[in-house]
Amino acid sequence: MKYYSKEDLNGLPPRFRAHFINSVTGYKSSNLIGTVAENGISNLAIFSSVIHLGSNPPLLGFVLRPRTVTRNSYDNLKRSRVFTVNHVNTEMIEKAHQTSAKYDPDLSEFTEVGLTEEYLNDFKAPFVKESHIKLGCTYQNEYFLEENQCIFIIANIEHIYINESIQSEDGWLNLVEAGTVTASGLDAYALPKILDRFSYAEPGKKPHSIK
Amino acid sequence: MKYYSKEDLNGLPPRFRAHFINSVTGYKSSNLIGTVAENGISNLAIFSSVIHLGSNPPLLGFVLRPRTVTRNSYDNLKRSRVFTVNHVNTEMIEKAHQTSAKYDPDLSEFTEVGLTEEYLNDFKAPFVKESHIKLGCTYQNEYFLEENQCIFIIANIEHIYINESIQSEDGWLNLVEAGTVTASGLDAYALPKILDRFSYAEPGKKPHSIK
Numbered sequence: 524m525k526y527y528s529k530e531d532l533n534g535l536p537p538r539f540r541a542h543f544i545n546s547v548t549g550y551k552s553s554n555l556i557g558t559v560a561e562n563g564i565s566n567l568a569i570f571s572s573v574i575h576l577g578s579n580p581p582l583l584g585f586v587l588r589p590r591t592v593t594r595n596s597y598d599n600l601k602r603s604r605v606f607t608v609n610h611v612n613t614e615m616i617e618k619a620h621q622t623s624a625k626y627d628p629d630l631s632e633f634t635e636v637g638l639t640e641e642y643l644n645d646f647k648a649p650f651v652k653e654s655h656i657k658l659g660c661t662y663q664n665e666y667f668l669e670e671n672q673c674i675f676i677i678a679n680i681e682h683i684y685i686n687e688s689i690q691s692e693d694g695w696l697n698l699v700e701a702g703t704v705t706a707s708g709l710d711a712y713a714l715p716k717i718l719d720r721f722s723y724a725e726p727g728k729k730p731h732s733i734k
Numbered sequence: 735m736k737y738y739s740k741e742d743l744n745g746l747p748p749r750f751r752a753h754f755i756n757s758v759t760g761y762k763s764s765n766l767i768g769t770v771a772e773n774g775i776s777n778l779a780i781f782s783s784v785i786h787l788g789s790n791p792p793l794l795g796f797v798l799r800p801r802t803v804t805r806n807s808y809d810n811l812k813r814s815r816v817f818t819v820n821h822v823n824t825e826m827i828e829k830a831h832q833t834s835a836k837y838d839p840d841l842s843e844f845t846e847v848g849l850t851e852e853y854l855n856d857f858k859a860p861f862v863k864e865s866h867i868k869l870g871c872t873y874q875n876e877y878f879l880e881e882n883q884c885i886f887i888i889a890n891i892e893h894i895y896i897n898e899s900i901q902s903e904d905g906w907l908n909l910v911e912a913g914t915v916t917a918s919g920l921d922a923y924a925l926p927k928i929l930d931r932f933s934y935a936e937p938g939k940k941p942h943s944i945k
Contacts, residue, residue: 524785528836531791532894542905547867547894549763549821550909550916550926551785557863575762576797577882578755581743586787610760614835617941619865624935637747656758666877670888671788677881683743683758683770687736694746694753695919705761705916705926708906709887710944713759713926717807720922724835726846728830733921
């Protein structure tokens with residue numbers, strides 16, 4: 524196997540290292556975060572750092588870097604206390620990727636990339652009409668990560684919209700049927716295929732397939 | 735679309751809610767974290783919360799819950815300050831899943847599930863021989879998430895081992911060629927297929943494929 528030491532990693536060209544390290548931890552979620560500014564202009568930005576934090580209460584987390592395009596999302600959600608999380612699906616990967624361009628704050632990425640803004644049940648942040656799984660979230664807390672000045676946001680999942688057909692009897696969502704994609708590195712999008720689901724693991728007992 | 739309000743979510747049976755909320759944020763990474771106890775007994779546990787945090791310096795994060803099987807991992811890595819992150823691949827999903835069983839701390843999950851422990855370049859934590867992408871990490875910091883008593887660990891990526899053939903010229907790793915799987919919910923494993931890679935997004939410019 525090829526080995527990279529800490530010194531090797533430090534010596535890599537920055538762009539090479541960014542592609543490398545962004546892909547080395549494995550597959551990531553791919554979501555569009557929708558917010559709205561005080562002047563009513565909506566914002567949409569792609570994130571690959573949204574993670575599950577807990578089911579009871581339903582909590583998610585995501586990481587954002589200050590001083591980047593995502594700063595608009597942060598300012599908006601801090602002010603309004605609400606945002607949406609919308610799964611990127613196969614049909615919109617190019618448009619979703621394009622939301623990472625540094626647009627002027629007077630422009631809405633919805634219009635610029637060609638996705639449809641929708642407001643549901645009086646929730647104050649915009650959802651992406653084209654998404655098959657969408658969450659309405661409220662800001663809960665944030666942790667400043669002193670190691671690299673990132674901000675780790677914690678939010679409550681309070682509203683969920685799904686295509687009913689993708690939910691199995693035990694609650695699990697079949698993301699393959701929803702067309703949800705996964706992100707790899709800075710710029711790759713992939714479509715998974717379920718290999719298997721396994722029973723709850725217990726010592727001395729072989730897990731069986733529950734697919 | 736089917737709508738779940740906050741009240742609907744609160745009223746769900748706990749197991750249904752766990753499957754639902756664990757899958758609703760999208761695909762997750764799937765990694766085995768290897769540690770060793772003071773008495774020399776190794777520990778291996780599957781995690782779906784490992785995320786990229788930064789490339790310069792190379793940092794990753796992951797979430798762990800106190801009072802679960804993963805507590806062994808935490809005690810070990812806090813004491814030894816080192817651990818490994820090993821990609822789960824298609825050939826080992828059943829064994830990897832089985833590491834989530836609550837084994838007696840006197841037993842090594844490596845032996846119990848049938849994966850091979852290896853020590854590389856004097857690094858003090860055990861790697862998984864069968865993994866095609868493995869990282870040697872050092873503990874950097876932790877944040878206690880008061881919302882649900884989880885611990886968010888931050889670590890330095892200091893050693894990387896990869897099959898050379900999976901790295902492209904720009905540094906990106908082709909996780910499909912590595913057989914790396916993604917996790918969905920509590921118990922599903924999926925194998926992605928790359929749809930596309932896109933150029934760096936700029937306003938007013940259509941991204942082009944760089945696959």
